[in-house]
Amino acid sequence: MATALILDNIQVSPGIFLMTVQSGMGGRPGQFYMLRSWRNSPLLSRPISIYDVEDERVQFLYQVAGEGTRIWSRLRAGDEIGVEGPYGNGFPEPSGRLAFVGGGIGLAPFNYALKHWPGADVYLGFSHEAYLVREFERLSPKVIIDIGGYITDRIDLAEYDQVWVCGPEPMMLAMQRLNASAGTRGKVYVSLENRMACGIGACLVCSIRTSEGRKKACSDGPVFPVEEVVFE
Amino acid sequence: MATALILDNIQVSPGIFLMTVQSGMGGRPGQFYMLRSWRNSPLLSRPISIYDVEDERVQFLYQVAGEGTRIWSRLRAGDEIGVEGPYGNGFPEPSGRLAFVGGGIGLAPFNYALKHWPGADVYLGFSHEAYLVREFERLSPKVIIDIGGYITDRIDLAEYDQVWVCGPEPMMLAMQRLNASAGTRGKVYVSLENRMACGIGACLVCSIRTSEGRKKACSDGPVFPVEEVVFE
């Protein structure tokens, strides 16, 4: 596993951390890395989206969810972390009017996406407290925030040619319903967050059901047209 | 498990660390604590002798030997560590002329012992590099050092009424032979370093063979008259 030096690891909101590592491995928006900073426990590395890439640096935004992310939260500049990536398909090349919809930590991939496609509108839903909104406002003409409600209620799909979504499953389901009533295809894409083991398409533990048969969240995805995904 | 604040954790020689924790749990010379600063891995806590006790502080001197001690070596002041103890019988109340014989990290219990019984002579054997000799010289009238040889060659048992030994097994075996040829009983005591699980005498994994039958290194010991111990 490649080892990267941690340049920075700061809390940006309660339980939300931004880690900057020195690495030239780069990547495209919507791709992810597998990270680990432990030997045996937990056993697996953890998939984390690219939050930003700049020169020889990669940034990850993560929420403390369990054992692994808790270990990271205690790392300091100068510590090292194992990194493999970039993995996954990333977002497609967009065309037309573009919107990003992020639920909670699901906003992570959209910062880097905005840097590539700065014209996009951004919809962010938080359960308790908003964070990093400034960052998004610097890059996006329109940032809509919702706290405690349903951000998906605020978006009119008809306004956009392409809508990319990342967030908790209920949010993705809501987007799937919206999309189904609009009857469009190839417009709304979701980035899935299934548990992963190998991260590269070899073990099938992240396999999802789609209208096109089984697909691997890690290597066929994590980004899929929402109408393809069969949520279980 | 009781949790103690780490006040200091410094390297005193390559691979040798001195940790100071805030704790009023105290103890007698030759007793030990079970320490852990991890949740699951390694599974067991590690037994470490008391290096020093002062007011609300306990000190441990440890050598990086494997996974557990390596984890400790990365702890910093302000971190916490789980401590249970003091455990074990400790050294007996000495009488007459007293010598301490420490091999490598086996010197750990004798600093605190010297504070209780400052008149003792000290014999320290090191394989590569001596450490903490000053500390011992401040408290002992006579500190004999050997590097790379056999410290046990330097001691004349006849000069002492009581000799306490802690070090690697070959050293303890050597002392057992010396003692056997002198034919004394109740003079030479060794502090054993068997692997332990419970630390309090309940599980029998540290059980040793002695001339008086099976005994528990953790609770009947770790200090035994050398002639009692049957090394396997």
Added chain:
Amino acid sequence: MIDTACRIADVVFKNPIVMASGTFGFGREYARYYDLSKLGGLSGKGLTLHPKEGNSGLRVWETSSGLLNSVGLENPGIERFLAEEAPFWEPLNTVRIVNLGGHSYAEYEEGAALLEAYSLRSRVRGQAAYDLIELNISCPNVKEGGMAYGIHTETAREVVKLVRRATTLPLVVKLSPNAHDLVGMAAMCEEEGADGLSLVNTFSAMKIDIRKRRSVFQNKYAGLSGPAIKPIALRMVHEVCQAISIPVMGMGGISSAEDVIEFIMAGAETVQIGTHNFVHLRAGEELAAGLEAFMRLEGIRSLAEIRGIV
């Protein structure tokens, strides 16, 4: 009020937290650190008719999330237990379990008879020293053909029969995960009149010292316990609970109140806690409190609501 009571035959445990044999001595050592009456019960170190020295050489090795032990039933023998430990047990306000091992049919039978006789005498005095026998048919070294009694159902049947006949005390049979047919073994015990089962004992396992080019343990194999085995132990408990109707004491790697709940949801009447005692000195007390806290949080008033729900 939260009801954590459990029952095997007519023995009532105030909660399902029972300390596992061999990891808790006879309770004396832990009694210095917490009140044993917080426990549902405790099972003493495995006893044999005659005192045993146990195995020589190294007795413990850590593995990934597991512990290998090769204590080999070191114990004072039943007579000394009765003389020295039983009096300590008498006043304890928790279920006291004698763990009975053996190396021949005759030894098991005599051991059970001795325990029965003492139990009758002490009950006459109005003071019982133990409430339950846990018959351990999974000790690694035995005479006949070198095959442990706990591997083949029909070999084990003989032992269960003999011990069942020799005692009026409630009887729990402790099963080995190495049994060829664990469910068949469990069913046999039920047929032969066991009041309950406990499982799992340790898994036969191995560690090689590659520098010395030999097994770390003189006995070659040792017994694996601890969190590593929990998923397998839980499956075994579930499988057995599906197949039989006597109560089961489930164990194997339990290290949290959540783990306790898992075993109960898998169908266990009580659990037992072994290796975790080494990780947390006050494990018993903490798990009992943690279990109540969890039940309160989840609005579970009685373990019966969730037992065997999966």
Added chain:
Amino acid sequence: MIDTACRIADVVFKNPIVMASGTFGFGREYARYYDLSKLGGLSGKGLTLHPKEGNSGLRVWETSSGLLNSVGLENPGIERFLAEEAPFWEPLNTVRIVNLGGHSYAEYEEGAALLEAYSLRSRVRGQAAYDLIELNISCPNVKEGGMAYGIHTETAREVVKLVRRATTLPLVVKLSPNAHDLVGMAAMCEEEGADGLSLVNTFSAMKIDIRKRRSVFQNKYAGLSGPAIKPIALRMVHEVCQAISIPVMGMGGISSAEDVIEFIMAGAETVQIGTHNFVHLRAGEELAAGLEAFMRLEGIRSLAEIRGIV
């Protein structure tokens, strides 16, 4: 020169590091990260005659030092394997193993026949796509009585017989640690003409979601792999190696060159590496190098010097 070569029937492995079925796809993905010719061999994802969707619901859960998986033999079926993957295998300079599963005697037999026919054709072309069949008799869901083929020796015998008859390729039978009588099972395979064995497959195990009050996996039980099982797997490999004389591919939780050496000292001809591939992307390459480094350090010139030494 350090000699790490191993052999099963007439198949020579350049070193004992073989990637385990189901953890390495068909090698394509890992080939992007290191040169597969560093490996002794690789076993492809388990194949069945017909394509399979695998299990629905959650497929993976971490335990203490272990991994529970419930992939359920998702695979493209043998025909698509032959069309899409076999050509990728042809030029590989490593031993290529087809892992064959099935859900009925007939399916196993037809599958083996199909593999045999393709193999003959490709050998006629002077280009073999695979060198060995690994018969997997430990898949969890089968028709007959819901009991896996790998549990009872006599049920398994039928499968081994049929497949042995259907193919001239060297045949390794992959055993389940859940077999009632593992040593008996191994002996049966030897009797029926297997060229080797591989063990262990995953342990049947369980995880309960105590909040949802149900098993985490739709299939209820799942398979446990990873470092947690290593001590048990090593004992099983040792026990089997003591009892039979055909070569064994040992596996279960191997995660270092030292672990590889342990299995070889226990008697294994080669090892297999499963879960560790997820922990270290370049596990295969690293273990092969680590093994050589260890041998050099310890002055071991050939694995034969240490194989089965314990």
